[in-house]
Amino acid sequence: MFSLSQRLQFVGNYAMTVGVVLIVLIIGSSHVDFSLKGILRNSEASISNIRPIVGLRTSRFYGAANGHPKENTRIAFDLNTDLSGLFNWNTKQVFVYLTAEYNNTDKGTVNEVTFWDAILPDAEHAVINLENARSKYSVWDYADHLSERDLRFKLHWNIQPHVGPLMYGVAQGDDIVVNVPKPAPKN
Amino acid sequence: MSKPVNVYSISQVSQVLNESLPGVLARLGYTETFELVDQKLLIGYSIALVAAVSFFIDKRFVHDDIVHYQQVLVGAYFVLSVIFWYFKKYVEKSVVYSGKTKNGNATIKISTAYEEGKPQYSVMFTDKDKKRVESKLEINTVFSAEGYLQTDLFLEWVKQQLATLDNKKQ
Amino acid sequence: MSSIVQEIQKKLVFPVDYPSQRALASKTQLLTKVVALIAFAYGLYTQSICNLLMAYAAGLLVIALVVVPAYPAYNKQKLTFVVPKPVTVDIVG
Amino acid sequence: MNIRAELAKFLNLCFVFSSAYMFWQTYSIVADTHSPIVVVLSGSMEPAFQRGDILFLWNRNKYSEVGDIVVYEVDNKQIPIVHRVLREHHSTKDNGKQLLLTKGDNNAGNDIPLYAGKKTYLAKEKDIVGTVKGYFPQLGYVTIWVAENKYAKFALLGFLALTSLLDDE
Numbered sequence: 001m002f003s004l005s006q007r008l009q010f011v012g013n014y015a016m017t018v019g020v021v022l023i024v025l026i027i028g029s030s031h032v033d034f035s036l037k038g039i040l041r042n043s044e045a046s047i048s049n050i051r052p053i054v055g056l057r058t059s060r061f062y063g064a065a066n067g068h069p070k071e072n073t074r075i076a077f078d079l080n081t082d083l084s085g086l087f088n089w090n091t092k093q094v095f096v097y098l099t100a101e102y103n104n105t106d107k108g109t110v111n112e113v114t115f116w117d118a119i120l121p122d123a124e125h126a127v128i129n130l131e132n133a134r135s136k137y138s139v140w141d142y143a144d145h146l147s148e149r150d151l152r153f154k155l156h157w158n159i160q161p162h163v164g165p166l167m168y169g170v171a172q173g174d175d176i177v178v179n180v181p182k183p184a185p186k187n
Numbered sequence: 188m189s190k191p192v193n194v195y196s197i198s199q200v201s202q203v204l205n206e207s208l209p210g211v212l213a214r215l216g217y218t219e220t221f222e223l224v225d226q227k228l229l230i231g232y233s234i235a236l237v238a239a240v241s242f243f244i245d246k247r248f249v250h251d252d253i254v255h256y257q258q259v260l261v262g263a264y265f266v267l268s269v270i271f272w273y274f275k276k277y278v279e280k281s282v283v284y285s286g287k288t289k290n291g292n293a294t295i296k297i298s299t300a301y302e303e304g305k306p307q308y309s310v311m312f313t314d315k316d317k318k319r320v321e322s323k324l325e326i327n328t329v330f331s332a333e334g335y336l337q338t339d340l341f342l343e344w345v346k347q348q349l350a351t352l353d354n355k356k357q
Numbered sequence: 358m359s360s361i362v363q364e365i366q367k368k369l370v371f372p373v374d375y376p377s378q379r380a381l382a383s384k385t386q387l388l389t390k391v392v393a394l395i396a397f398a399y400g401l402y403t404q405s406i407c408n409l410l411m412a413y414a415a416g417l418l419v420i421a422l423v424v425v426p427a428y429p430a431y432n433k434q435k436l437t438f439v440v441p442k443p444v445t446v447d448i449v450g
Numbered sequence: 451m452n453i454r455a456e457l458a459k460f461l462n463l464c465f466v467f468s469s470a471y472m473f474w475q476t477y478s479i480v481a482d483t484h485s486p487i488v489v490v491l492s493g494s495m496e497p498a499f500q501r502g503d504i505l506f507l508w509n510r511n512k513y514s515e516v517g518d519i520v521v522y523e524v525d526n527k528q529i530p531i532v533h534r535v536l537r538e539h540h541s542t543k544d545n546g547k548q549l550l551l552t553k554g555d556n557n558a559g560n561d562i563p564l565y566a567g568k569k570t571y572l573a574k575e576k577d578i579v580g581t582v583k584g585y586f587p588q589l590g591y592v593t594i595w596v597a598e599n600k601y602a603k604f605a606l607l608g609f610l611a612l613t614s615l616l617d618d619e
Binding site: 005060061063065092093095097099107108109110111112113114117119121137139141142156158160161162163164165166168 | 497498499515516517518519534536537538539540541542543546549555559560562563568570571582583584585586587613
């Protein structure tokens with residue numbers, strides 16, 4: 001503490017130490033807030049009216065290999081949810097994504113694919129009411145086809161904090177299972 | 188001519204006093220012994236060596252091939268660090284000087300400490316019978332305002348403390 | 358060259374006396390904690406981490422202005438040191 | 451000149467570097483990844499991650515999940531990529547391998563054009579460096595600045611020289 005530079009360093013170092021405590025307090029307060037609201041367990045969404053549309057694509061970037069076309073599936077869907085509870089002062093953004101899980105019993109694989117996602121920048125944009133929305137991605141399976149499989153749809157969310165751990169969760173709702181039809185036969 | 192020290196920095200002042208102890212005690216008939224210092228340097232440098240080996244194999248090889256060696260090195264690093272901490276706390280006990288008289292009859296250990304923001308140099312003298320004298324030296328009684336240690340004054344003070352230690356024995 | 362550097366170093370020290378060193382250390386610690394608490398409360402109340410950071414930074418600036426410069430008040434209790442005898446043999450260096 | 455005092459001084463310097471390095475190495479072993487802390491270099495995950503943000507990784511999970519943000523490395527490319535898992539396929543049989551398709555939140559399309567050769571999937575075990583678990587903003591910007599700006603090194607050296615001038619040693 002005797003010299004100018006030492007006093008400056010001391011103030012800086014101590015501010016840094018207290019700053020770490022402040023960061024811990026921010027992360028802690030955010031967790032307390034979420035558990036008081038119970039939002040991490042009880043966020044809700046209704047996914048309905050899912051209609052798959054199946055077609056064939058020949059590009060490598062749509063799963064085709066060695067000239068064999070690949071079955072690609074898109075969906076139209078309705079989605080209603082209010083995720084504004086996921087926002088507090090340590091939330092930078094929320095990433096929501098609509099996925100489908102399915103088993104391939106012949107090959108013994110478990111799969112999950114994303115059909116739609118969105119970045120929610122703030123609580124005002126966290127109320128989602130979509131009707132007859134189109135999926136963002138054209139989805140193909142690793143195996144030959146996705147048709148005739150039962151897709152279980154779920155809405156996931158991921159909280160990106162300003163500082164601290166990333167948080168994940170699944171919105172509760174009815175268990176939506178949709179069977180993908182065969183593609184229309186080529187003429 | 189040595190560099191002057193800033194007399195308002197107790198850490199710098201203490202360091203100068205620590206470094207002057209071997210000279211002062213040599214004039215009082217003691218020779219320095221280095222066992223503690225050497226042991227501490229040995230443990231310290233083995234820690235540095237472990238870290239250096241870990242660093243160089245990390246740079247030289249692919250991580251996945253040497254994970255098991257790294258696990259051993261990290262384990263060794265922590266074990267050695269605990270030993271080092273134990274040594275400093277329970278064996279060395281801030282001893283900055285240990286020495287004995289020419290004939291080997293008397294030994295002396297000197298540990299020192301200072302407190303931030305207090306112009307005092309705390310010294311503990313311990314002899315071979317574990318008798319000890321603790322005293323505090325006001326640093327303005329041995330330093331000039333320009334920052335030079337008045338070695339003769341410091342020597343007189345150390346002499347007095349050693350005499351007190353001797354008297355305590357009888 | 359090195360003596361010039363030493364001269365500059367000497368000029369840049371700005372020392373304060375020992376009691377002030379102790380007082381400034383504890384003052385810094387106390388004030389920083391208070392500032393942090395106020396900044397946290399303000400940030401939580403306005404639900405803005407940005408506000409928290411601004412408040413903390415502003416508080417730290419004030420603390421630095423109080424604590425860092427060597428104000429004359431911090432140099433009132435200088436010690437009197439020994440005056441070296443005209444002939445002193447330095448055996449240290 | 452006292453050789454022991456010089457050795458002790460040098461040892462203190464060694465400790466400064468070795469403790470920082472061993473912290474990193476320990477975290478690396480605990481998280482089971484060769485780079486447990488990464489600095490974001492591209493804007494492809496904006497606004498979630500900006501250039502200079504620091505990410506803390508974990509790699510002891512057997513499977514990645516859809517929505518996880520992972521760091522992966524592509525053969526022949528130096529820089530690891532931080533993107534989100536879009537699809538996963540894994541076998542339920544013993545020791546089943548997992549295939550992943552990834553995409554940057556801020557990119558229009560998925561990552562197939564980024565993968566090496568004719569690959570259309572990443573292999574979890576081989577390609578993934580780790581999953582992002584924790585986040586700290588902007589602290590890594592110094593490393594980007596020093597790496598990319600030729601004057602930055604001089605500025606940094608100048609700052610160090612100034613502090614050493616102000617300091618005692």
